Amino acid sequence: MKLTFLGTSHGVPEKHRKCTSVLLTVQGKHYIFDAGVPLYTAVKRVGLDLHDIQAIFLTHMHGDHATGLIEFVDLATWYDKTLRPEIYLAEIAGFEGMAAWLQVTHGEDKRGEMPPMKEVSEGAFYDDGRVRITAINNEHLPNRPSYSFVIDAEGKRLVLTGDMGHDHYSDFPRPAYESECDLVVTEAAHCRLTDCMDVFGKLTTKKLIVSHIVPWNEPEAEKLKEMVSYPVETAFDGMSVEI
Template sequence: MKITFLGTSHGVPSGDRFCTAMMIESGSSVYLIDAGAPVADLLLRYGKSISDLRAVFTTHAHTDHINGIFPLVNLMNWYFTDSQADFYITEQPVIDAWKNLNLALGSALSEERIRFHKVEDLNVYEDENIKIQYFPTQHMFPRPSYAILVTEGDKRVLFSGDFSNRLSRQDVPAILSEEPLDAFVCELAHFSLAELTPYLEACKAKSVYFNHVYPLKKYEDIEAIKGSYPFPIFTPADGDSFCL
């Protein structure tokens, strides 16, 4: 699978960073993990067609993780009519709001092609390319939020979503220290590297990628710990990608 960082910013965009979105290419399909960036535009910019998109998985209903979805589904509805996709959303009122907004703008969303699912079961999705499992976190407690594990064959990547402030709710999924993952894509806006250190020391992932980094001084902190762990640590920019 190929993973491209469409947006690496935290809660707000900046001149060179869109908000959080990752594109996964597997087989001939495209998937998104979070969609805080203008994902419809970016799919086209990266040479994909909207009909390549198979499913969108969101970690939680904060705007910096979902704001690209309404423009995407609106375009799918009236223009890219050969497209269809499944959208996994953590809270029903968000789904209802998008449906109502499209109605207010003049038409109902096609429920046959634009399939919204409220996340209920943690084994969220499986097709011939990938499997998606959700792990509850406490970022928005008591509202739902999740980390997402993507499995393709024997390759596995854990996406953190957002964790609790200062990791005070100890919501880093245990799988990070219990099983050998190929990559861990971790946010770094709600806690310090020092607060993450015990989890990095126990981490069994073969590589770690930091995104959603804020404040920007933390990029210096990350540089300082590179080489201190058995796995390489990366700080991708928008547009960077890696393959597993």
């Protein structure tokens, strides 16, 4: 399977980084995590068939993870109605928000033509026989849902953190250091990476990729490479890795 970074910036875009979105390809099917970039455009630009998107998952509803979804959903209601991935929102209230926007765009109710949308729930919430996804609560938003995802496919395990809290990543998803992982992708906007050695010092992963990165954490990622026993890479827009 292969992971492609469509966007790697933190809460706002940078000159060479769009906001967060990651595309996982397993056996020719695509699974997208977060939509900080206009998704239809982004998938087209990397040369993939949009009809192979099986599902889209949002870790939480902040703009840098969610606003790129409306472009895809709009096009799926008029330009190509055969686009029907399952869409999992961290909060289902976003469905009505998109429906209201599309009503203004088109001058008519588009609810019936929008792709199916569901809400992420804590625990194992998705399994299509190819990919199994478990959502783990984190502390990013007080009193609102925000998740990290553990993804199991082809006998391998990948952990993608959502945005976390500011307490030295104490809410880092536990499977990243309590089970063998093939890859962990961490956000890098809410703590200085080298202040979080309680987490990074005990990860049990074959590789760590740093994404959702703020400029001041870029040198921190370089320092981290010298402080841990597994390889560390900093993601860039368009980067692909085989897992």
